[in-house]
Structure formats: structure tokens, C-alpha cells
Amino acid sequence: MDPQSQHRPTATRRAILGMAAGLPLIGGLAACGSSGPGTSASGSASGGSGGGNGTGASFWTLSGKPQEDIRQQAVDAFNKANPDTPIKITLFQNDAYKQKVKTALGAGQAPTILWGWGGGGLKSWVDAGQVDDLTDFFAENSALKDKIFPSSFGAATVDDKVYALPCETVTPIVLFYNKKVLEKVGVQPPQSWQEILDIVPKINAAGVAPFSLGGQSRWTNMMWLEFLYDRIGGPEVFQAVFDGEKDAWSNPDSIQALTEMQKLIKMNGFVKGFASITADSNADQALLYTGKAAMMLHGAWTYGGMKNDGGDFVSGGNLGYMNFPAYDGGKGDPSDSVGNPAQYLSISSKASEEEKASAKKFLAESQFTDEILQAWIDSGNIPVAQGSDSLIGSGEDADWLKFQYDTAANAKSFAQSWDQALPPTQAEVLLDNIAKLFQLSISPQQFASNLNAVIGK
Amino acid sequence: MTAGAPVVPSAASRTPRRGGGTGGLWWLVLPALAFFVTFGVVPLLGVFGLSFASWNGIGAITFGGLDAWRTVLADPGLLHSIFVTFEIMVISWAVQTPASILLGTFLAGFQRYRGVLAVLYVLPLLLSSAALAVTWKALLDPNFGLGAGLGIPLLSQNWLGEGGLAVAVVIFIVSWQFVPFHALIYQGGVRQIPRSLYEAAEIDGAGRVRQFFSITLPQLKYTIITSSTLMVVGSLTFFDLIFVLTAGGPGDATRVLAVEMYQTGFLGNQMGPASAIAVIIVLSGLVIAQLLRRLGGRDASASQLEGM
Numbered sequence: 001m002d003p004q005s006q007h008r009p010t011a012t013r014r015a016i017l018g019m020a021a022g023l024p025l026i027g028g029l030a031a032c033g034s035s036g037p038g039t040s041a042s043g044s045a046s047g048g049s050g051g052g053n054g055t056g057a058s059f060w061t062l063s064g065k066p067q068e069d070i071r072q073q074a075v076d077a078f079n080k081a082n083p084d085t086p087i088k089i090t091l092f093q094n095d096a097y098k099q100k101v102k103t104a105l106g107a108g109q110a111p112t113i114l115w116g117w118g119g120g121g122l123k124s125w126v127d128a129g130q131v132d133d134l135t136d137f138f139a140e141n142s143a144l145k146d147k148i149f150p151s152s153f154g155a156a157t158v159d160d161k162v163y164a165l166p167c168e169t170v171t172p173i174v175l176f177y178n179k180k181v182l183e184k185v186g187v188q189p190p191q192s193w194q195e196i197l198d199i200v201p202k203i204n205a206a207g208v209a210p211f212s213l214g215g216q217s218r219w220t221n222m223m224w225l226e227f228l229y230d231r232i233g234g235p236e237v238f239q240a241v242f243d244g245e246k247d248a249w250s251n252p253d254s255i256q257a258l259t260e261m262q263k264l265i266k267m268n269g270f271v272k273g274f275a276s277i278t279a280d281s282n283a284d285q286a287l288l289y290t291g292k293a294a295m296m297l298h299g300a301w302t303y304g305g306m307k308n309d310g311g312d313f314v315s316g317g318n319l320g321y322m323n324f325p326a327y328d329g330g331k332g333d334p335s336d337s338v339g340n341p342a343q344y345l346s347i348s349s350k351a352s353e354e355e356k357a358s359a360k361k362f363l364a365e366s367q368f369t370d371e372i373l374q375a376w377i378d379s380g381n382i383p384v385a386q387g388s389d390s391l392i393g394s395g396e397d398a399d400w401l402k403f404q405y406d407t408a409a410n411a412k413s414f415a416q417s418w419d420q421a422l423p424p425t426q427a428e429v430l431l432d433n434i435a436k437l438f439q440l441s442i443s444p445q446q447f448a449s450n451l452n453a454v455i456g457k
Numbered sequence: 458m459t460a461g462a463p464v465v466p467s468a469a470s471r472t473p474r475r476g477g478g479t480g481g482l483w484w485l486v487l488p489a490l491a492f493f494v495t496f497g498v499v500p501l502l503g504v505f506g507l508s509f510a511s512w513n514g515i516g517a518i519t520f521g522g523l524d525a526w527r528t529v530l531a532d533p534g535l536l537h538s539i540f541v542t543f544e545i546m547v548i549s550w551a552v553q554t555p556a557s558i559l560l561g562t563f564l565a566g567f568q569r570y571r572g573v574l575a576v577l578y579v580l581p582l583l584l585s586s587a588a589l590a591v592t593w594k595a596l597l598d599p600n601f602g603l604g605a606g607l608g609i610p611l612l613s614q615n616w617l618g619e620g621g622l623a624v625a626v627v628i629f630i631v632s633w634q635f636v637p638f639h640a641l642i643y644q645g646g647v648r649q650i651p652r653s654l655y656e657a658a659e660i661d662g663a664g665r666v667r668q669f670f671s672i673t674l675p676q677l678k679y680t681i682i683t684s685s686t687l688m689v690v691g692s693l694t695f696f697d698l699i700f701v702l703t704a705g706g707p708g709d710a711t712r713v714l715a716v717e718m719y720q721t722g723f724l725g726n727q728m729g730p731a732s733a734i735a736v737i738i739v740l741s742g743l744v745i746a747q748l749l750r751r752l753g754g755r756d757a758s759a760s761q762l763e764g765m
């Protein structure tokens with residue numbers, strides 16, 4: 001994924017979300033027996049302590065297989081090499097983590113190393129003076145910097161300073177389809193938006209839902225708009241919003257994208273009851289692999305879940321995937337993609353000098369070792385390291401991995417998830433209005449005026 | 458401690474003191490008062506203070522004057538949340554109260570099978586709201602839930618995906634969960650009604666229905682007020698069930714005040730407006746509780762057993 005033109009910092013967040021079973025607040029109840037941190041510190045069972053008050057650096061990150069195993073592997077390897085300054089890792093469930101970090105930062109109890117999604121969230125940490133500027137760190141470790149996809153630095157950068165290490169994986173959002181179902185209905189995978197509108201009635205007539213959607217999670221609906229905006233108006237439309245231009249949502253291309261969106265909803269393009277389905281429970285993936293839905297627009301991270309839970313769905317070659325189709329007459333490039341360019345590690349400003357030194361060492365040494373890169377590939381992900389396609393090999397997932405790599409690498413624009421790019425206050429209004437748009441309870445014009453009201457906030 | 462009751466009663470200590478004899482025991486309230494002030498009043502004042510501040514949750518807290526209140530009061534979302542909150546409050550009260558009274562009266566009997574049933578009825582009370590919400594959500598899933606599993610189309614409604622239905626489902630689950638609790642309260646209330654009232658009524662030829670309406674219900678007046686206060690004030694703070702079940706959705710159909718507060722504060726990072734919503738919740742609760750007390754009549758301590 002060499003020179004990708006990245007327009008905004010992209011955040012990666014849901015890499016885990018797809019994998020983490022259970023609902024945000026309830027993860028604990030479901031299985032783990034605790035909604036608090038699940039600690040698996042090396043040699044210490046008492047983790048979860050805040051930074052700045054313990055010995056050695058602490059590291060908060062997300063739980064969920066297989067990612068947590070690789071994170072643990074990186075920490076274990078580091079601790080083995082640095083037995084005097086071990087890193088304490090604490091794992092949290094996705095949505096619980098967001099609140100937990102916010103509370104910990106507000107209370108001055110943050111860990112030394114913070115895992116994050118970059119973008120607007122990172123900016124809010126930076127604005128509050130909670131994380132350290134790592135620009136000098138990258139100057140000192142230029143070999144490390146050169147190893148990482150340049151496109152992933154956008155979401156780590158605030159006011160031309162880098163505040164986080166891009167690491168882990170790049171995950172584009174792609175259009176999945178169930179080959180068997182499309183065959184049974186007798187239609188080809190859609191090559192344009194107009195074809196989507198053509199085949200939806202046929203799929204419905206066959207008693208199958210055209211698209212699966214976990215609409216209660218809201219950002220799932222947002223992925224559709226991200227692509228429609230890009231294909232119809234190009235990346236500039238959302239860029240104007242991001243830049244805080246007045247009335248940017250009222251752009252005619254914006255209104256057209258919203259209108260097309262509601263057109264698809266009105267013709268029952270989405271599975272019945274989509275507004276009550278959460279992505280966290282993976283019910284949306286289940287709809288696709290059980291053949292109750294024909295297609296699904298989702299993050300590449302769902303591949304692992306479908307492979308694990310879908311029986312022979314993936315191994316039997318029934319899962320098809322493609323980039324989001326073009327819009328006839330649209331301004332956007334059909335190679336454009338949306339997704340998460342990387343995950344990010346930042347260092348707390350409140351940590352002691354010793355802890356910071358240990359944390360920097362961890363950032364520099366632990367994330368891009370051959371073992372870790374291979375582990376990400378083996379888990380079905382593309383690490384954010386240059387030339388990682390050479391590690392793909394010829395395993396059963398090779399085609400999928402190559403497709404992911406190419407989608408990310410060939411994208412003229414690799415846009416960031418909107419809710420991650422925007423500051424939290426704007427993002428919440430956006431998600432709220434997207435939910436209403438999908439309920440058809442507001443019109444495209446109302447959507448635009450509701451969101452114009454919070455531009456720049 | 459000098460005001461404490463003397464260990465050895467003496468004639469002198471029995472002389473009534475000024476203050477009616479209990480005035481000296483004021484310190485007994487200290488533990489409860491300290492607890493209440495620390496965990497009730499202080500946070501409340503904090504929230505009240507925050508509602509005049511501008512804070513994103515992690516940065517510095519700055520004074521924002523009435524900004525937060527202006528934001529909140531000008532937001533059509535607040536009116537909607539208030540409407541949804543009261544809608545759920547009123548309907549779930551109207552569903553729960555008759556059901557609880559009937560069930561409570563039934564359980565007040567001393568027959569053994571009623572005792573067994575009473576134990577079964579309280580089962581939903583033993584489960585946490587979050588667990589209930591997850592379970593119901595799975596059962597009501599239109600694609601993988603009860604309806605799809607059993608092949609009964611009637612049960613395969615879009616229960617949580619349509620505004621009106623979602624509100625109805627929330628009310629149903631709330632009632633299902635809390636009716637047993639209120640039934641227990643009414644059971645206690647009914648058992649306290651003296652037998653002699655019913656015996657007298659029987660002699661006068663009153664049937665069971667007449668006895669229920671003329672004796673049981675009036676005698677339960679204060680139990681009804683207690684139970685209603687718990688229901689109504691409790692429904693102001695519904696959060697866990699709704700958050701897990703619908704997250705306030707679809708759209709904003711089930712977004713009650715508590716969910717609105719959470720989304721404003723913890724997702725939107727606007728602690729000022731979120732605190733203002735919290736203050737609104739507290740004030741509504743106080744006003745409603747006070748109104749319900751008034752309903753009980755001026756002299757709430759009057760006995761209903763006069764002449765017994």
C-alpha cells in the first residue's frame with residue numbers, strides 16, 4: 001500500500017468490534033464474569049492500575065480474538081527481552097474501552113500506553129494535553145517510520161505533529177456477498193449502484209434480504225453513506241465538512257447521496273428489522289452466511305468472524321467480496337476506499353520519565369517484528385507495514401489477503417470513518433441523524449440542516 | 458455522647474427534658490446524614506455546578522454560564538426525550554398497578570399453592586436488567602429469534618425496529634420485570650388489612666368483588682401511593698434495559714432522558730448539557746414524588762383503622 005493519498009486521518013476501530021462477542025455493557029455478563037478489565041499481566045495478576053502510580057509502564061488495549069492474542073504476544077516478547085521493565089497489559093471490550101479511557105484521562109489515571117483509533121478522538125486527547133508529541137521519537141527512529149504505510153500517519157497527526165504510532169492492521173470496508181444466494185436468485189454481483197437498485201427487487205422476490213445491516217450500531221449505516229458520498233461527489237464532499245465549511249452538508253451531491261440512500265431503504269434493500277440488529281453481536285454476519293441475506297457492506301475485519309462461525313461458508317468458497325461499485329455519472333473514483341488505515345498507540349503525558357522511556361522502547365521494538373507481522377497475516381489481516389504482501393504466502397486466505405492489500409494499496413483516496421474523523425460532539429449528532437435517516441423519519445434536507453448546525457463544533 | 462440514654466435508669470433521668478425526650482438523640486442521624494451528604498448531596502451539587510460549565514470530559518472545566526442550559530432547552534431532542542420518558546412512565550404505571558394489585562391480593566392468601574406461585578413470580582426480579590435485555594433482544598430478533606425459530610410469523614414482528622412497537626416492548630418488559638416486585642408490596646399491604654373488616658362485610662352480605670372494591674382497595678391507599686412513587690420515580694432513570702435493548706432506537710423512538718443524558722455526555726463529550734439534563738431528571742423526580750405524596754391527602758399520617 002504505497003503512496004495512498006489519504007485525505008484525512010483514518011481511524012481504525014472496529015477491527016475488534018466485529019470479533020468481540022457480546023454487547024458493550026454486557027460483555028462481562030456474557031462470559032468473562034467481569035465487565036472490568038481482563039488483566040493478563042506478565043507475572044502480575046493485579047493489573048489495571050493507572051499510569052504514573054505503579055512501577056513499570058501499563059498498556060491498555062482492546063480484547064477480542066484473534067487480535068488480543070497478537071497484542072499479548074507482542075507484550076510477552078517485549079517483556080522477555082526486557083525483564084526489568086515489563087509492560088502490564090490490560091484488555092477492554094471495545095465500547096467499554098472508549099468510556100474507560102475517557103474517564104481515566106479525566107481523572108489522571110490513564111495508563112502509560114494508550115491504544116486508540118486516531119482521528120478526532122486522538123485530537124481530543126491532544127487538545128487536553130494528555131498525550132505526548134512523538135514527532136522527535138519518529139525522527140530518532142526513522143527506520144521504523146519508513147517501514148509504516150505513509151497513509152496511516154494522517155490519523156496520528158494533529159497540527160503537523162505526530163502523537164501516535166500507527167500499528168497493527170489496515171482494514172478497508174468492502175462489499176461481501178453470498179455466492180450461492182446470488183446464483184440461486186440468478187443475478188450477478190452488482191457493478192454499479194444502478195445495478196444494485198435493479199437486483200434488489202429480484203432478491204426480495206426470492207425471499208432473501210438483499211443486504212444485511214446491523215443498523216442499531218449506527219456506524220454500520222454510516223459506511224453506506226461514506227461510499228455513496230464518495231462515488232457520487234468524490235472525497236471532496238466530506239472533506240468540506242471536515243474542514244468546517246459552512247452548509248457543507250447541503251452540497252447537491254450530498255443531498256443526492258442521501259436521496260439514493262433512502263431510495264434503497266424504501267425498496268426494502270435491507271434486512272427486516274435492521275434497526276434492531278447490532279454489529280457487536282455479529283448477527284449481521286450471521287445473516288449473510290446463513291443465506292438469509294445476499295450481500296453485506298462491512299469492514300474487512302468481519303472475514304475472520306464469518307470464517308470461524310460460518311461453518312464451511314468461507315472455506316467452501318461461498319463468500320464473495322468486491323470494492324463498493326461505481327455510481328454511473330458520479331465524480332468519485334471507483335477505486336476509492338473507506339476504512340481504518342491503522343490502530344494507534346500513544347504515550348500518556350502524565351506518566352513518569354521511566355515509564356515513558358520504557359513505553360517508547362515498547363513502541364519502537366514490539367509492533368513491527370517479523371513474528372508479529374506474520375501473526376497479523378495469519379489472522380487474516382494486512383499489517384500497516386510496507387511490503388507486507390510478501391508475507392502472505394499461499395495459504396487458504398491468500399486470495400482474500402491479496403484482495404485486501406490491493407484494495408488498500410490501489411485506492412486513490414482511502415478515507416477515514418466519519419465518526420472517527422470528526423470531533424466526538426459532531427460525530428454523535430451525525431450518528432444520531434444517520435439512524436433517523438435510515439428510519440425514514442427525516443428527509444435528506446432535514447438531515448443536511450441538522451448537521452450543518454453543528455459544523456465546526 | 459453525653460446526651461445518650463443513661464445506662465442505669467434513675468428517677469432523675471426519667472424527668473422529661475426539653476425537646477420531648479428525643480431531642481438529645483439527634484446524633485443518631487449522623488451516620489445516615491454523612492452518607493447521604495457524601496453520596497447524594499455533594500454529587501448533586503457537582504452536577505448542578507457542571508451544568509453551568511463547559512467541559513468535554515477530559516480537558517479543563519471552564520465556566521460557561523447558561524450556555525449548556527440554552528443548548529439543552531433549545532434542542533428539540535430534549536422535548537422528545539421528555540415525551541418518551543413520560544409516555545413510558547404513564548403507560549407502564551397504568552399496566553403495572555392493576556396487575557400488581559390483583560396479583561398481590563391473590564398472593565396474600567395463605568394457601569400453599571399461592572406460596573409456590575409467589576416464589577415463581579419473583580424470578581424476573583432476581584435477574585439484572587442488562588441480562589434481561591440481552592435475552593429479550595435475542596428472543597425478539599426478527600431473523601433469528603423466537604418467531605423465526607418456531608416458525609410462527611406472528612412472533613416475527615419487527616419488534617425493536619419500529620418506533621411504536623419498540624416502545625410497547627420496553628413497557629412490556631419493564632412491567633414483566635417489576636410487576637412481581639410491586640405485587641410483593643401489595644401482598645404485604647393486603648395482609649395487614651384486619652380480617653374483621655372482611656368478616657363484617659360478609660355478615661352484611663358483600664360478595665368478593667364488592668369486598669375487593671370497598672375494603673381492599675381503599676385500605677391499600679397508602680400502599681398504592683408507595684408503589685406508584687417507586688414506579689414513577691424509578692421510570693425516570695430507566696437506562697440499562699433500554700440502552701442494551703434498543704440503545705434509544707430505532708432512530709430516537711425509545712430515547713428516554715437517561716439515555717439522552719448518556720449520549721450527550723459520554724458519546725458527545727458535552728458534560729455541561731448532559732449535567733443540565735441530569736438536573737432536569739432530578740427536579741422532575743422530586744416534583745413528581747412530592748405530588749404523589751400530596752395525593753395521599755393532607756394528613757398522611759392519619760390512620761385508616763380509626764375505631765378498630
